[in-house]
Amino acid sequence: MDHNISLITTLAAGFGIALILGFLAERIKVPALVGYLVAGILIGPATPGFVADVHLASQLSEIGVMLLMFGVGLHFSLDDLLAVKRIAVPGAVVQMGLATLLGMAVAWGWDWSWGSGLIFGLSLSCASTVVLLKALESRGVLESMNGRIAVGWLVVEDLATVLVLVLLPPLAGVLGGSEAAHAAAAKPLWITIGQTLLQVGAFLALMLIAGRRLLPWMLWQVSRTGSRELFTLAVVASAIGIAYGAAALFSVSFALGAFFAGMVMRESEFSHRTAEESLPLRDAFSVLFFVSVGMLFDPAILVEQPWQVLGVLAIIIFGKSAAALALVLAFRYPLNTALIVSASLAQIGEFSFILAGLGLSLGLLPAEGMSLVLAGALISIALNPVLFATVEPVRRWILRRSEKARSLDRRSDPYAELPMSTERKYLEGQVVLVGYGRVGKRIAGALEARGIPYVVVEQNRELVEKLRKQGIAAVSGNAADPAALIQAHIAEAAMLVVATPDPLNVRQVAETARKLNPDIEIVLRTHGEDESLMLRKEGIGTLFFGEEELAKGMAGYVLQRFAPEPSNSPKNPTHA
Numbered sequence: 001m002d003h004n005i006s007l008i009t010t011l012a013a014g015f016g017i018a019l020i021l022g023f024l025a026e027r028i029k030v031p032a033l034v035g036y037l038v039a040g041i042l043i044g045p046a047t048p049g050f051v052a053d054v055h056l057a058s059q060l061s062e063i064g065v066m067l068l069m070f071g072v073g074l075h076f077s078l079d080d081l082l083a084v085k086r087i088a089v090p091g092a093v094v095q096m097g098l099a100t101l102l103g104m105a106v107a108w109g110w111d112w113s114w115g116s117g118l119i120f121g122l123s124l125s126c127a128s129t130v131v132l133l134k135a136l137e138s139r140g141v142l143e144s145m146n147g148r149i150a151v152g153w154l155v156v157e158d159l160a161t162v163l164v165l166v167l168l169p170p171l172a173g174v175l176g177g178s179e180a181a182h183a184a185a186a187k188p189l190w191i192t193i194g195q196t197l198l199q200v201g202a203f204l205a206l207m208l209i210a211g212r213r214l215l216p217w218m219l220w221q222v223s224r225t226g227s228r229e230l231f232t233l234a235v236v237a238s239a240i241g242i243a244y245g246a247a248a249l250f251s252v253s254f255a256l257g258a259f260f261a262g263m264v265m266r267e268s269e270f271s272h273r274t275a276e277e278s279l280p281l282r283d284a285f286s287v288l289f290f291v292s293v294g295m296l297f298d299p300a301i302l303v304e305q306p307w308q309v310l311g312v313l314a315i316i317i318f319g320k321s322a323a324a325l326a327l328v329l330a331f332r333y334p335l336n337t338a339l340i341v342s343a344s345l346a347q348i349g350e351f352s353f354i355l356a357g358l359g360l361s362l363g364l365l366p367a368e369g370m371s372l373v374l375a376g377a378l379i380s381i382a383l384n385p386v387l388f389a390t391v392e393p394v395r396r397w398i399l400r401r402s403e404k405a406r407s408l409d410r411r412s413d414p415y416a417e418l419p420m421s422t423e424r425k426y427l428e429g430q431v432v433l434v435g436y437g438r439v440g441k442r443i444a445g446a447l448e449a450r451g452i453p454y455v456v457v458e459q460n461r462e463l464v465e466k467l468r469k470q471g472i473a474a475v476s477g478n479a480a481d482p483a484a485l486i487q488a489h490i491a492e493a494a495m496l497v498v499a500t501p502d503p504l505n506v507r508q509v510a511e512t513a514r515k516l517n518p519d520i521e522i523v524l525r526t527h528g529e530d531e532s533l534m535l536r537k538e539g540i541g542t543l544f545f546g547e548e549e550l551a552k553g554m555a556g557y558v559l560q561r562f563a564p565e566p567s568n569s570p571k572n573p574t575h576a
Contacts, residue, residue, distance in 0.1 A: 006056060009053070010052040010057055014043065014060075020035075020039075023035070031385035031386075033382070037297075040290065040293060046297065046299060061289035061291070062254055063240065063285050064289040065350055066239055066254050066255065067278055067281055067285055068282050069130075069243075069255045070259065071133075071262060071278060071282050072129070072133055072262060073258065074262040074265055074271050074275045081155065083148065084149045084460075085152070086331070087149060087152075088152035088153045088155070091153055091324065091328065092153050092157045093156070098319070099121060099124055099315060099320045100118065100121035100125045102121065102315045102319045112369075119356070119359035120359075123356045124320075124352065124376065126161045127154055127345045127346075128348060128381065129151070129158060129349070132344045135343075135344070135385060135388050146341070150340060153324075161253075161351045165355065165358060168359070172362040199250040200250065200251075202250060203249075203252050211260075215265050218238070219270045228277075231273070235274050244257070293353075296374050313376055316346060316347065321387075324342040332461070335398065339395055343390075346380060346384060347377070347384040349377055349381065352373055356373040415464045415474070416477050423453075426454075430453040430473075430492075431452060431453070431496075432490055432513075433447075433454050433455065434456075434497065434498045439499040440458075454473070455473045455474065457479045458474060459476070464476040479498070480508040480509050480512060494520070495520065496517075498523070498525055499525050510524060526544065
């Protein structure tokens with residue numbers, strides 16, 4: 001029998017070749033996603049041999065984007081987004097504007113119309129959230145302050161891009177589009193803008209009001225059945241269903257719809273289990289995203305238009321990064337944060353394809369513009385892990401050779417040091433608490449209840465400002481930097497408690513504190529059994545591993561209920 005099995009063929013070829021090339025890439029110390037991109041090129045229409053279904057692969061990659069953004073929402077609450085709004089909103093808007101101007105300037109040099117240059121510049125201005133998430137997750141910094149700033153920045157970019165996508169058709173006639181675009185622009189611009197804002201606002205209100213109640217209730221009802229597959233199905237149906245509904249009913253992109261669904265789900269008690277159940281599918285379909293990007297790429301453009309490709313890469317990798325670096329430093333964030341955000345933006349992805357495709361259909365962007373956007377996306381995505389790997393070496397190199405960089409790192413920040421009016425009890429014998437997240441806040445509450453003085457060291461400047469207003473001694477900065485701990489008076493402190501969710505900084509913070517105060521007692525929060533075992537061997541301090549401490553607490557309660565110690569039993573019994 002003759003069956004149409006293009007879906008199965010595409011999946012088999014995509015997963016199979018991606019597995020082989022991803023494995024080979026890892027063996028030669030290259031990120032696996034480079035292998036996935038090359039796999040897409042091999043099964044794409046631009047290379048000889050087998051050609052997979054590009055349309056199907058594109059749709060499958062959209063599912064990967066939905067699931068991945070849903071997972072981000074599960075780890076990124078609305079409070080996290082609001083916490084970085086002061087840098088993410090103006091930073092994203094200004095950076096997109098500068099990148100768009102650079103794209104227009106290059107296009108003007110190629111004798112393109114100003115409308116074509118605008119679409120081209122906008123396509124180069126928006127980075128891929130999917131690529132960013134893979135980079136942050138692989139380095140374990142997704143939940144760190146730097147990770148939250150980068151993700152918040154790209155969420156703002158995505159929101160701005162959605163607005164651009166809605167406004168392009170009515171503006172196409174003004175920008176010099178085709179006759180069909182002129183006919184489509186019959187509705188007044190102010191009506192289009194108002195309608196867009198109302199639709200996005202209605203979706204957000206629905207998710208924050210009804211979704212917060214309905215989604216956790218639904219998961220609770222499904223979990224009561226005891227069926228694991230039903231729970232997984234409920235998670236996947238929620239992510240994809242809400243993403244589709246957001247696009248169909250409110251003209252919000254699939255990615256943003258899924259992201260806000262995850263943010264709402266995070267408020268429920270099932271957020272951790274939801275993240276675990278959706279992880280395998282997120283990983284599998286994210287591979288298809290990179291394969292589908294590779295399928296769209298025509299390698300011939302590298303030979304036919306090499307200088308244009310280099311110009312595009314210069315804007316993506318250097319222009320956008322330099323703008324982001326300057327903006328983050330202007331907001332008085334550390335050099336490390338500025339480098340991470342700039343590396344995050346040194347690539348383009350899914351929204352760039354959508355923008356360029358819409359420009360092509362409206363007659364605003366020439367066909368070679370679409371090819372250049374794809375070339376820039378493929379090469380920048382492949383180079384992005386390399387840029388992330390160079391962040392720390394570049395930071396050390398800059399600080400070692402530039403007095404200006406060192407002065408910026410030591411710049412006067414009103415929240416980077418304790419006020420002169422700080423009471424003596426916070427300067428001697430105090431507890432230095434690193435991190436004021438969910439764990440740190442509870443530790444601070446316990447210290448407050450017992451009247452134990454403490455100083456908070458936190459990277460989030462907005463949070464430090466809030467704590468200062470509440471009368472809490474707090475310092476803004478990265479605790480891995482000796483300057484931050486010095487400002488918290490670590491030399492005279494009695495104890496250091498590290499409650500930060502950033503596993504990469506734990507050892508560095510402890511070692512820095514030990515150098516500044518050799519006698520200080522150190523209490524560390526660990527994030528995995530391997531990390532906990534390694535730190536115990538090194539004897540850095542007292543360790544608390546989440547699952548282990550939870551098990552001890554529950555076991556202690558059970559033992560107390562079933563076998564309570566006699567009230568007259570000696571506290572320190574001796575054994576014969």
